[in-house]
Amino acid sequence: MSPRITNEQIVQMQELRNEGMSCQKIANAINVSKNSVCYHLSSGYAERRKLYSSEYYKNHVDELRQSSIEYRKNHVEEKRQYDIKYRRNHVEEKRQYSIKYHKNHADRKRKYNAIYSKCHVDKLRQYSVEYYKNNINKLRQYGAEYYKDHINEKRQYDIEYYKSHADEIRKCKAEYRKNHPAEIAARSAMRRAQKRNAFVNLTPAEKTQIKELYRQARKDLVVKCYLCGKRIPLGHRHVDHIMPLSKGGKHHFCNLAIVCDSCNQSKYTKLPSEVGLLL
Ligand SMILES: [Zn+2]
Secondary structure, rough: OOOOOOHHHHHHHHHHHHHOOOOOHHHHHHHOEEEEHHHHHHHHHHHHHOOOHHHHHHHHHHHHHHHHHHHHHHHHHHHHHHHHHHHHHHHHHHHHHHHHHHHHHHHHHHHHHHHHHHOOOHHHHHHHHHHHHHHHHHHHHHHHHHHHHHHHHHHHHEEEHHOOOOHHHHHHHHHHHHHHHHHHHHHHHHHHHHHOOOOOOHHHHHHHHHHHHHHHHHHOOOEEOOOOOOOOOOOOOOEEEEOOOOOOEOHHHEEEEEEEEEHHEEEEEEEEHHHHOOO
């Protein structure tokens, strides 16, 4: 037996029928059999429904389910072949009919689509994932163009979104900061350098190198000070600009090194040559 028709499905059937849709179309839209649709929409349905009480279904459930499965299993190929043959013989006719039909039934089509989407969530999600995977460049291009043409709407949307999700966003950011201390430290250093005009455009690989240095400073067990050469315990390490930013040094991986507390204090803004470094 087919799955039991719910009251919601019966209401959907009636809505689509009021729009003038055929039993077959309604059946496709809500994913039930055509017979079931005809049955539920026929004039004597209410009376028959009383007669065929739930008792009957309860007593024959396995038998009916089995018979329905068998029927569908035995007629799959037959139905497929018929459909293929029909489509092949009526291509132009079908195309013209389809254009005319969609033009005259735009509202009905919208309603049909809404109900179809509701009844085929998983199938449509799967289709979207596949489509996105196969058309990623096209979609990116479209997205960039759309963003350019709707920049003000997007800004307004972002403002509204942040306002209505403030707590959620705050929590998410705090979580990120907790789990990515090295990234946060590297980003802050980059911002400080930008303020001092010591920022150079970095490639993604160079940014990764800098991030890795901050990660070593926070996580690695053995790290030595580039000035005194001693092992620095965790919590006493600083990432230093070898040539200070105030003396024209740049925020670049080649100008960064890990230093201990005391060397950091004594060096501060001295030139490398002043602390005995030959560059
Ligand atoms: Zn040191």
